[in-house]
Amino acid sequence: MNLGIEGIMLLGALVGFATTYQTGSLWLGVLAACLVGILAGLLMALMTVFIGVNQHVSGLGVTLFCTGLAYYAFRVIFGTPANPPQIQPFAQVEVLSGVSILGTILRQYPLTYYAILLVPIVWWVLYRTSFGLKIRAVGENPEAADAAGINVYGVRTVALMISGGFMGIGGAFITLSALGFFTFDIIAGRGWVCIALVIFANWNPIRVLWGSFIFGGVSSLQLRLQLTGINFPYEAFLVLPYIVTIIALTIANRNAAYPAALLKPYKRE
Amino acid sequence: MLKLRIEKAPAPAWVRSVIPLFAILVTFIITLVFIVWVRVNPLHTYYYFLVAPFTSTVSMIELLVKATPLFLTGAAVAFAFRSGYYNIGAEGQLMAGAIMGAWLGVMLKGSTPWVALPVMIVGGFIGGVLWALIPALLRVKLKVDEVVTTLLMNSVIVYLVSYLLNGPWRDPISMWPQSPDIASSAMFFILLPRSRLHFGFILGMITIAVIWFVINRSGFGLKMRAAGSNATAARFAGVDIEKTILTTALVSGGIAGLAGVGEIAGVHFHLIQGFSSNLGYTGIVVATLGALNPLGVGIAALFMGLIETGSLTVSRALGVPVYLGQVVQATLMLVTLGMFILTGYRLKREG
Structure with a gap:
């Protein structure tokens, strides 16, 4: 489990x-975020593995x-500007524009589409390739795998390096797609929500997709409510x-599909 | 050819006790990279970081002020970790203590300090206990992993504080999101005239002494350590693991709550957003650096206070961003963790 997220x-x-x-290149930004x-992830591997x-x-x-x-790097690079420095973020892509509701739903950032595309890929790698089998074997029973x-x-x-790369891109989505600027409280617990999401989804990438739709839906619903000005x-x-x-953890705990070797460092004797 | 083999061999006790010192050295070598990046002289930087705070009384007292909540959060984390309960929720439990403090402090208008002080302390402790209760019960009754639940509870209370400050507790005159000031009788008294050093410092010292006694000299401490080192064996020996862990978890939450009430009653005098600045998470750094040992925690908290004061000095004198302090703290934590494990092994010539 990587609480570094x-x-x-x-x-x-x-x-x-x-x-x-x-x-000036958005895609270079995504690449750099992935690399960092x-x-x-490598640092996490050094410590835990x-x-x-x-x-x-x-x-x-x-x-x-x-x-x-x-924080340190932001201050070193940008100093203490009165206005946060801005970039031109990714534009939303129109798919099926004109088709009223569907068009609105499908008007998304390119990274959103790649993220959704990633879900079946991750599922396929985990459950249909020998590398995925190795990952799951190591998660369930490292001794036998060894x-x-x-x-x-x-x-x-x-595995930690790949997931670290995803985390970096996930963070970059917020600055490069959603906002176009950087402030200190920008992640605001989203990393913890991801941990929650994975447990909620029982470590299954497809369920993670549905779970993130639900969590994302709740979050945009509250934004709409705030905009309507209803005092709530x-x-x-x-x-x-x-x-x-927390509730899902409690209910699901008896049949949760925790990888058996979760949290257990492995030491070859 | 020389052949080397790694084998398990616990380092002697004196080696383990100097690990934090080595870790500090390694940390400052690693953080050189970040200091060189801003093109300042590293020696100057380390002077302002580590020595300059000791050259004036004002900054030495400020060091103690900064260390005050860390004694308590560090003690809270170390106490829970010793029994194998990974309480990551000190941050949230601290805020719960602070909420109680901000509430009781206002209610106590017109009371004498003799009444107000004990009420504030007990109230802060109870606040922390209440916030620790759900994850602790879930762990002992239903075996739900406490790391995730305590972590999530930290996020929950951030929104509770935000709700209180934007809703019922918002200052009616300024409309500023901060709670009304607490009664002067409920404020922790100042230890040195014209300083910010308050009674919370003594509270921290007492707490450290008490948990040292409980862990090392009491029957309950024996059960705690047994539950932490080998739960199966402890259960076999007749220790009620569930009860032991539940008690430890709640007391740990209460201690973190004390840190919260201390910040309200001794420093801020009202609840504001972001008053904690990661004191709970820094408590985990403190507990690690102090090797989960109460006396070590005390020294580590003072050292973290030095780093926080020092990072302000460095920032004022050389313009190095103050966040260098956080980088140094985190690096120190990772290095210490690594070194404690690595000294459990030694290289041996084979053949």
């Missing part, structure tokens, strides 16, 4: 933004490190993903 997303958001600011995420430190604590350490680094000739350290490291504590909606996850 909150910080890695923030670092990805910053690196993506700064790269685009300097080069991979590096952060090779040295064998407790995953929660080192994950939080990675989050604190990446958060501090992102005996079967799988390089447990290697597989875990690669919008915090009640923002808090829902967390509460739902």
Whole structure:
């Protein structure tokens, strides 16, 4: 479990933004965010896979490190500007424009489409390729996987690096697509929501997709409610993903599909 | 040819006790990269970071002010971790204590400090306990992993604070999202004239002493440590693991709540958004650096106070962003964690 996600997303958001600011290329920004995420994943692997430190604590350490680094780097690069520096974010892509409701729903950022496309790819890799089989084997029973000739350290490291890259891009989506600027509280617990989401979805990529639609829907619903000006504590909606996850954890705990070796560092004797 | 083999061999006790010192050294070597990046002299930077705070009384006192909540959050985290309960929720429990403090502080208008002080302390503790209750019960009754639940509870309370400050507690005159000021009798008294050092510092010291006693010298501490090191064996020996973990988790939450009430009653005097600035998460750094040992926690909290004061000095003197402090703290945490594990092994010549 990588609790570094909150910080890695923030670092990805910053690196993506700064790269685009300097080069003018949005896709270079995405690439840079991905690379820094991979590096952060490697750091996580160094701590938990090779040295064998407790995953929660080192994950939080990675989050604190990446958060501090992102703030520090922002100040070093941009100083303390009166107005946040801006970039021209990704434009939304029109698919089936003109078809009234469907057109509105499908008008999305390109990264959103890639993210949705990623879901079946990740599912296919995890459940239909030998690499995916190795990942799952290492997650369920590292001893047996090792005996079967799988390089447990290697597989875990690669998995952490890939997921770090995704986290970096996820953070960059916020600066490069949704906002076009960087502020300090930009991630605001979204990383923790992702952890919640994965548990809520029982580690299944397809269910993660549905879960993220639900969580995203709740969040945009509260924005709409705020805009209507109805005096309603919008915090009640923002808090829902967390509460739902705690409840889901409680109900699902008896049959949760936790990977058996979750949180267990593996040491070859 | 020389062949090396890695084997398990716990380092002697004296090596383990100097690990944090080595970790500090390694950390400052790693963070050189970030200092060189802003093109300032690293030696100057480290001077302002580590030495300059000791050159004036004002900044030395400020160091103690900064360390005050960290004694408590560090103690809270270390206490829970020792029994194998990974309480990541000190941040939220601290805020719960602060909410209680902000509420009671207003209710206590007109009371004497003799009444107000104990009420504030007990109230803050209870606030933390209440916020720790759900994850703790879920863990012992239904075996729900406490790391995720305590972490999520931190996010929940951020929105609760936001609701209180934008709704019922919003200042009616300024419309500013902050709660009304607490009664002067409910404020923690100042220890040194014309400083910000308040009673919370003593509270932190007492708490550290008490948890040291509980962990190392009491029957309950023995059960705690047994539950933390080998739950199966402890259960076999007749320890009620569930009860032990539940108690530890709630007390840990209460201690974090004390940190929250201290910040309200000793520093801010009202509830504002973001008053905590990650004190709960820094508590995890403090507990790690202090090797989950109460005395170590005390020293680590002082050191973190030094880093926070030092990062302000560096920022004022050399224009290095103040966030260098956070980078140093996090690096230190990762390095310490790594070194504690790595010294459990040694290289040996084979053959």
